[in-house]
Amino acid sequence: MTEQQVPETLSIAEHEPGRPRAGMWKRMRQAQAVMLPLAAIAALVAYFTAVNPLFLSVDNALNIGRQSSVLLLVALAETIVILIGSIDLSVGSIVTLVGIIGASAANRFGWLAGAVVGIWIGAMVGLVNGALLTRLKVPSFLVTLGMLSILSGVANQISQGESILLESPVLSNLVNRAVLAGVPNVIWIALVVTGLLTVVAFRTRFGRYLFALGGGEIVAANAGVPITAYKLAAFVASGTICGLAGVVLTGQVGAGTPTAGGGLLLDSIAAVVMGGTALSGGIGGPHRTLLGVLVIALLGNGMDVTEVNNFTQDMVKGAVIILAVSLTIDREKYAFIK
Amino acid sequence: MTEAESVEAVAAGSALELRSVSKTYGATRALIDVSLTIPRNRVVGLVGENGAGKSTLISVINGVVLPDSGSIWINGASVRFGHPSESALHGVATVFQEQGLIPTIPVFENIFLGRERKFLRGGLLQRGRLIAEARAVLRDLEIDIEPAVLTGSLSFGQRQLVEIAKAFALSRIYPVEPIILLDEPTSALSDREIAKLFDGVARWRGKASFLFVSHRLTEVLSLCDEIVAMKDAQAIAQLPVAGIDESDLHELIVGRQRDAQYYKEDRQAPPAETVLVRANVSKVGALHDVSLTIRTGEILGIAGVLGSGKSVLARILAGSEAPDRGSVEIDGHALARHTRREAIRHGVGYVPAERLVAGVIGSHSVEWNLTLPNLGMLERTLLRLISVAGSRALTRHWVERLRIRTPGPATACGALSGGNQQKVVFAKWLAYGVRVLVLDDPGRGLDVGAKGSIYALMRDLSHDGAAILLVSDNLPELIGMSHRIVVLRDGRISARFDAPPQGKPRETDVVRAMV
Numbered sequence A: 001m002t003e004q005q006v007p008e009t010l011s012i013a014e015h016e017p018g019r020p021r022a023g024m025w026k027r028m029r030q031a032q033a034v035m036l037p038l039a040a041i042a043a044l045v046a047y048f049t050a051v052n053p054l055f056l057s058v059d060n061a062l063n064i065g066r067q068s069s070v071l072l073l074v075a076l077a078e079t080i081v082i083l084i085g086s087i088d089l090s091v092g093s094i095v096t097l098v099g100i101i102g103a104s105a106a107n108r109f110g111w112l113a114g115a116v117v118g119i120w121i122g123a124m125v126g127l128v129n130g131a132l133l134t135r136l137k138v139p140s141f142l143v144t145l146g147m148l149s150i151l152s153g154v155a156n157q158i159s160q161g162e163s164i165l166l167e168s169p170v171l172s173n174l175v176n177r178a179v180l181a182g183v184p185n186v187i188w189i190a191l192v193v194t195g196l197l198t199v200v201a202f203r204t205r206f207g208r209y210l211f212a213l214g215g216g217e218i219v220a221a222n223a224g225v226p227i228t229a230y231k232l233a234a235f236v237a238s239g240t241i242c243g244l245a246g247v248v249l250t251g252q253v254g255a256g257t258p259t260a261g262g263g264l265l266l267d268s269i270a271a272v273v274m275g276g277t278a279l280s281g282g283i284g285g286p287h288r289t290l291l292g293v294l295v296i297a298l299l300g301n302g303m304d305v306t307e308v309n310n311f312t313q314d315m316v317k318g319a320v321i322i323l324a325v326s327l328t329i330d331r332e333k334y335a336f337i338k
Numbered sequence B: 001m002t003e004a005e006s007v008e009a010v011a012a013g014s015a016l017e018l019r020s021v022s023k024t025y026g027a028t029r030a031l032i033d034v035s036l037t038i039p040r041n042r043v044v045g046l047v048g049e050n051g052a053g054k055s056t057l058i059s060v061i062n063g064v065v066l067p068d069s070g071s072i073w074i075n076g077a078s079v080r081f082g083h084p085s086e087s088a089l090h091g092v093a094t095v096f097q098e099q100g101l102i103p104t105i106p107v108f109e110n111i112f113l114g115r116e117r118k119f120l121r122g123g124l125l126q127r128g129r130l131i132a133e134a135r136a137v138l139r140d141l142e143i144d145i146e147p148a149v150l151t152g153s154l155s156f157g158q159r160q161l162v163e164i165a166k167a168f169a170l171s172r173i174y175p176v177e178p179i180i181l182l183d184e185p186t187s188a189l190s191d192r193e194i195a196k197l198f199d200g201v202a203r204w205r206g207k208a209s210f211l212f213v214s215h216r217l218t219e220v221l222s223l224c225d226e227i228v229a230m231k232d233a234q235a236i237a238q239l240p241v242a243g244i245d246e247s248d249l250h251e252l253i254v255g256r257q258r259d260a261q262y263y264k265e266d267r268q269a270p271p272a273e274t275v276l277v278r279a280n281v282s283k284v285g286a287l288h289d290v291s292l293t294i295r296t297g298e299i300l301g302i303a304g305v306l307g308s309g310k311s312v313l314a315r316i317l318a319g320s321e322a323p324d325r326g327s328v329e330i331d332g333h334a335l336a337r338h339t340r341r342e343a344i345r346h347g348v349g350y351v352p353a354e355r356l357v358a359g360v361i362g363s364h365s366v367e368w369n370l371t372l373p374n375l376g377m378l379e380r381t382l383l384r385l386i387s388v389a390g391s392r393a394l395t396r397h398w399v400e401r402l403r404i405r406t407p408g409p410a411t412a413c414g415a416l417s418g419g420n421q422q423k424v425v426f427a428k429w430l431a432y433g434v435r436v437l438v439l440d441d442p443g444r445g446l447d448v449g450a451k452g453s454i455y456a457l458m459r460d461l462s463h464d465g466a467a468i469l470l471v472s473d474n475l476p477e478l479i480g481m482s483h484r485i486v487v488l489r490d491g492r493i494s495a496r497f498d499a500p501p502q503g504k505p506r507e508t509d510v511v512r513a514m515v
Helices: A024-051 A058-083 A092-111 A111-135 A140-159 A170-176 A185-203 A205-215 A216-220 A229-252 A264-275 A286-305 A312-330 B003-012 B054-062 B083-091 B107-111 B128-140 B158-175 B191-207 B218-224 B247-253 B310-318 B340-347 B355-359 B366-378 B390-402 B417-433 B449-463 B474-482 B507-514
Strands: B016-027 B028-039 B045-046 B069-074 B077-079 B092-096 B177-183 B209-213 B225-230 B233-238 B273-283 B287-295 B299-305 B326-331 B348-351 B435-438 B467-472 B484-489 B492-498
Touching: A024 A264, A024 A286, A058 A092, A058 A185, A058 A205, A058 A229, A058 A264, A058 B484, A092 A111, A092 A140, A092 A229, A111 A140, A111 A170, A111 A216, A111 A229, A111 A312, A111 B449, A140 A170, A170 A185, A170 B417, A185 A229, A185 A286, A205 A229, A205 B191, A216 A229, A216 B299, A216 B355, A216 B366, A229 B299, A229 B449, A264 A286, A264 A312, B003 B247, B016 B054, B016 B209, B028 B045, B028 B069, B028 B209, B045 B054, B045 B218, B054 B083, B054 B092, B054 B177, B054 B209, B092 B158, B092 B366, B107 B128, B107 B158, B107 B326, B128 B158, B158 B191, B158 B435, B191 B209, B191 B218, B191 B225, B191 B366, B209 B218, B218 B247, B225 B247, B225 B507, B233 B348, B247 B507, B273 B467, B273 B474, B287 B310, B287 B467, B287 B484, B299 B310, B299 B366, B299 B507, B310 B340, B310 B435, B340 B348, B348 B417, B355 B417, B366 B417, B417 B449, B449 B467, B474 B507, B484 B507, B492 B507
Parallel strands: B028 B233, B045 B209, B045 B225, B092 B177, B177 B209, B299 B467, B299 B484, B348 B435, B435 B467
Antiparallel strands: B016 B028, B016 B069, B069 B077, B225 B233, B273 B287, B273 B326, B484 B492
């Protein structure tokens, strides 16, 4: 009963050109996962351009890039964790904490120290998340939910609810200036990380083991994959990238603020899932997340440009997320929907 | 069933009768023209090998599965069930191996789950009346369990008694007499609990009828009035228990013609002298001083019933479970740690029984599945990136070599047939270059043709010098394929057989050592 029969399967050696190949339907279903976000992007661009022609301009494109670079970084971090079938609810709070501590450190010891400390904090939070998950066997949902609360508390405690302004402009200049083709560095940073992670995901043992963990942990264990070590590594990688996102965001706004990471959690999970990475793990990838982030960014920017008020924006965004997920989710992977 | 017995059954009134019931799943015929009778207030035993069709039969009776043809009669009336709740209205209750009780609610709620309507007043449940009623049911059955305790706090045996009480509770709500299907009820019970259960069945049979499924033939003989034997999806006999002994039952449920051709017995070559695997292991509650060797080019078969320890033995040899005592040596080197990683490093491949849970990742491609343990050898350049060309070439090589029928290397494994999925599992280990293979029920769920090609592959590997441990529930397969057979019973080796092509042991002899 667990067997799925596909009619007319042929071995590679025997395959004759011209004959209909089996699995076509399956492949189309897989292609659908990429096509849907692309179609959504096209539809959004067409609609918003029709309402306000300024939407489709180089300036606005750079705007969208600037607005979504940090979200892209955070969503990439989330992708890694979702690929192994876990979830990280602490991503936004890591960004906040890194902003507060990173800005303080930058003001005392220089921008480089601030950046290094920020990224290091991200990595350490990831390590703790991963350790709690693998050692105490607490589900990632609960570990990171607790961590979200703890980190927000720490950030507020340290900052006393106030923003910490960067005294030196070096970090801000590094992030906001454009060294290449007039495109702000922050966009390049996010794109380079996307590219690197995509290569890591598909061309390295680490990446492939992440997919295997999410696709079938028992199969992976039987193939000799050290499960615990790789789960831990996934959370550390995710935390590190969140740390980077925190540093970049601090540079972008010129300050660490206690509310910086607030909206990032929901947007990042929405972007990952809309891109086509399954919440059950094992399917998708960082390149897909780029598409998901674009959908969210275009939607937000487009509504700004067409002067939709903020409360309506929230409602529309929520509806789009539910619709998108209902179209892309692979129900075969869920025994039941709870 | 003979004429005389049939007449007798009608005279006593039959609680349940199946007439020519058939069921087919795809290409697999699970039930072929099965007829059987449970006379009222009798205990009927159902015996047969794994895969003989017992589980499907139970599912047909309790309404989980709708038969393709044939009819079911309860107390002389024809019935048709589309859902277990409909069979329940006729008093049919199943006590499963994996239990069907909700552990987080009290016993009395489980007993009346889904049938609380009688206890409603003004939309509210009358908890007191429910408890009193449940207590009365339990007292009637002389089951000493407090109905208000949490179900999860009871022992496995006690929960089984609650399931039986649940069946009897039905007759307090509907005017029916229970027909209770006991599906391997003793496999997880202690001797004391088994005795208690059997005492109960003896007492309760005055007000219920039972179908009792068990691997343990002694239990069947001691508890039942009649026995139905199944083989290859057919009910081959229904006999009164008087005058039958265990060896008669063995003859009934096995004794199939083994086709030497099918198992390529002519290709069974004598193994080399060199010992490749040497193991001597114990595991509390599962294995006691099990000692064995496998030589180069040898297939060693492990026989045993469910719970004999044969799967634990397979997992220990594969490294995925650690023994409490003892060691596993591959080619003279003891495994330093009992992990899959270490075993793989020593060249041990593992083909687990549950293919889609433990063998392949259904949502991943043939290529990704096949290369999963082999990524290390595909890493190129300073950055240790996986070579796309190398990965593709490795996959193509093994897809062609094992004739895996797939549209391409990128096809998801879940879309392949079972036999081809199994070949992918073999391929990933052959690509790694293993010298030892642990096979846990490699033919499970495969059709005849697919099994045949797996057997041919095993012969090829054996010729190439692999040492193979074969664990299987399928006795003809085990006897046909193995050079030697070790039989496990309750975690101990109970017999060893040589199985050369010209002198294969008889199935009945092997079964005798198993039970």
